[in-house]
Amino acid sequence: MEGELWTDEERRSAVAVHDLRDGAPSHMLGCELLYCDPPWSQGKVNAFITNAGRSDYVNSFHAFMLDLFRVIGAIAPRACYLEIGKQHRVDFRAGLEALFPVVQQWEITYYRKHSCYLLYGGASPVLQNYTGMDDEDTPGAVIANERPLVVGDMCTGRGLTAVAAYRESICFLGAELNPRKLAVAIDLVNKLGGRYARTVPA
Numbered sequence: 001m002e003g004e005l006w007t008d009e010e011r012r013s014a015v016a017v018h019d020l021r022d023g024a025p026s027h028m029l030g031c032e033l034l035y036c037d038p039p040w041s042q043g044k045v046n047a048f049i050t051n052a053g054r055s056d057y058v059n060s061f062h063a064f065m066l067d068l069f070r071v072i073g074a075i076a077p078r079a080c081y082l083e084i085g086k087q088h089r090v091d092f093r094a095g096l097e098a099l100f101p102v103v104q105q106w107e108i109t110y111y112r113k114h115s116c117y118l119l120y121g122g123a124s125p126v127l128q129n130y131t132g133m134d135d136e137d138t139p140g141a142v143i144a145n146e147r148p149l150v151v152g153d154m155c156t157g158r159g160l161t162a163v164a165a166y167r168e169s170i171c172f173l174g175a176e177l178n179p180r181k182l183a184v185a186i187d188l189v190n191k192l193g194g195r196y197a198r199t200v201p202a
Contacts, residue, residue: 004179005199006186011171015162015196017182018175020154021058021067024074025175031152034077035139035161038068038154040085052178061088069095071154079122081142083110083135089117096121106130108138139164159185166194 005027007014018025039045042061049057058064065088072080072095080100084092089105096103100121108118112134120126128145130138139161143151148170153161156174158181165172166189176182186196 006182006196007199008189008194008196010195011166011169013162013165013172013194013196014199015156015172015174015176015182015186017177017179018154019177020071020175021064024071025154025173028075028152028154028173028175031075031077031148031150031173032079033143033146033148033151034072034075034080034153035142035151035164036081036153036155037083037135037157037160039064041087048177051181054177062091065091065095068154069099073099075152075154077152079120079146079148081138082119082121083108083116083138084119085116089119092119106133108133108135110135112136136160140167143168143170156185157181159188162189163192166192 002017005014005016014027016025016027039048042058045064046057082092093103096119102122102125104120104126106118108116108130110116118130118138143164150171150173151165152173154175156162156176162172162174162185190196
């Protein structure tokens with residue numbers, strides 16, 4: 001349900017059911033690094049909403065992007081990585097350029113065959129070249145290269161960033177609109193040894 005929080009006290013990690021259109025999740029404020037695979041188009045956003053069992057569809061992808069970048073700005077990471085498709089690539093890049101002095105991009109793949117892009121926004125250029133990598137591997141590669149104390153993902157999805165953070169022994173803070181997807185991500189981490197459990201409000 002909306003606002004439900006799960007925590008792994010050993011890793012000081014936390015994930016919650018949250019709609020980024022409602023603003024930045026309070027538990028994610030101050031994440032040092034963001035790695036996120038947001039929906040790339042209006043159709044994808046509305047498919048995510050349908051899969052979450054909701055019907056509050058977006059009428060404008062531009063409005064969704066404004067919400068996304070407002071959340072990134074509120075969290076204020078030192079670096080942000082976004083996986084995106086070809087559609088709206090210029091708009092995603094412009095959103096990062098409004099928040100960060102340096103923006104870079106690399107062409108990567110998802111499902112080992114489809115082309116997409118990894119965008120970076122930060123204070124200084126990244127020397128690591130992620131070109132040709134798959135999105136199964138890029139979260140771990142980015143975390144290993146950046147070495148943050150805390151990594152966040154406001155579109156946790158199937159949990160690739162959460163798993164990569166766990167494997168690198170780094171605190172993960174995440175949010176996801178779909179409770180069932182969040183449950184899958186939690187289960188993946190817990191099968192690796194994580195200890196996520198639902199937090200009962202005081």
